[in-house]
C-alpha cells in the first residue's frame with residue numbers, strides 16, 4: 001500500500017530538523033515506506049561497517065532487527081545512541097541460540113577434551129551475548145558475505161568449528177565452498193542432552209552446526225525450485241545461503257543479499273530470475289528492473305515478520321521523539337559483553353579479502 005502522505009511529511013520534517021545529528025540505516029528487508037528515509041541501505045555486514053563509519057551522528061536509527069542494533073551499539077562510540085524503532089523487532093534465528101545453551105554445549109566439548117581445538121564462529125544474526133561468548137573463546141563473527149573467509153580463518157586456528165546459530169549457512173559454506181562433506185558436519189540440538197550427539201560423533205565432526213534456522217529462508221523447498229523451473233523455462237534460481245542445503249544445491253547462484261542485488265542488476269534485459277530471499281527485497285528489485293522478469297521463489301507470500309514491524313508510524317514516532325529531546329528505544333549492550341563481542345567483530349572486520 002502507498003505510504004500515508006501525512007506520515008511521509010512528518011517523517012521528512014522531523015528528519016530535516018535533526019539534520020546530520022541523525023543517521024538512518026535500512027536493511028534490505030525493510031518495507032519501502034521505511035527504506036525511503038534510509039540514509040544508507042545494506043545487508044547486515046555493510047550496515048555494521050556504515051554504523052562504525054559515522055562517529056559524528058549522535059543518533060543511529062537502525063531500521064532492521066535487534067541483533068543488528070546491538071552490533072551497531074558495539075561498533076559506535078560511547079556518545080552515540082543506537083535506536084530500534086520497535087523493540088519487538090527481534091529475529092527468530094538469533095533467538096534460537098541462548099547464552100546458557102551455548103555455554104552448556106561448550107562444557108560438553110570441554111568434558112570431552114575437544115574445546116581447545118574448537119573455534120566458535122557465530123553468524124552476525126545472533127545476540128550480543130553470543131558474540132561476547134565467541135570473542136571470549138577466540139572465535140569470530142561472520143556474515144553471509146564473508147562466511148567462507150571466516151571459516152578459512154577458523155580452520156587455521158583449530159581443527160573443528162562450532163557454528164552458531166544458522167545450521168544452513170554453516171553447512172552450505174562448509175560443503176559447497178570449502179570442500180567438506182556432509183559427513184564432516186553434525187547437528188547439535190540445544191534442546192537435547194549433549195546436543196543429541198554421541199561423544200564419538202562430536203569427536204569425529206569438523207563442523208558442529210547449531211540447530212538454528214531462518215524462518216523466512218528456511219521455508220523454500222526443493223519443490224519450490226523444481227516448480228519454478230517447470231513454470232519458467234530458462235529461469236535463473238538465485239538464493240540466500242540461509243536456505244536449506246538441498247535448495248542451495250539445486251539453485252544456480254547463491255549469495256548474501258548484497259550479492260543477490262548485484263547479480264540482478266548485472267543481469268541482461270529479458271532474463272528471468274527466481275529469488276529465494278525476503279519478499280520486500282524481491283518486490284523492490286522487480287519494480288526497479290521492469291526489463292527483467294524477477295519473481296519470488298515460492299508461491300506463498302512470505303515477509304520477515306519481525307523486519308516488517310518497523311513501519312512508517314514507528315519511524316515517525318522515533319524521529320519526532322528525538323526532535324522533542326527524548327531518546328526512545330535505545331539499544332545498549334553492557335560494557336563487558338560489548339568488549340568481548342567487539343573482539344569477535346573486529347576479527348571479522350580484519351579478515352583478509
Ligand code: 13P
Pocket residue numbers: 042043044045125143144145214242256257258
Ligand atoms: P544478510 O543481511 O547478511 O544477507 O542476512 C540476511 C538476513 O537474514 C538478515 O536478517
Ligand code: SF4
Pocket residue numbers: 029065090091092093094125214215216217278304305306307
Ligand atoms: Fe532473522 Fe530470517 Fe528475519 Fe533475517 S530474515 S531477521 S535471519 S528471521
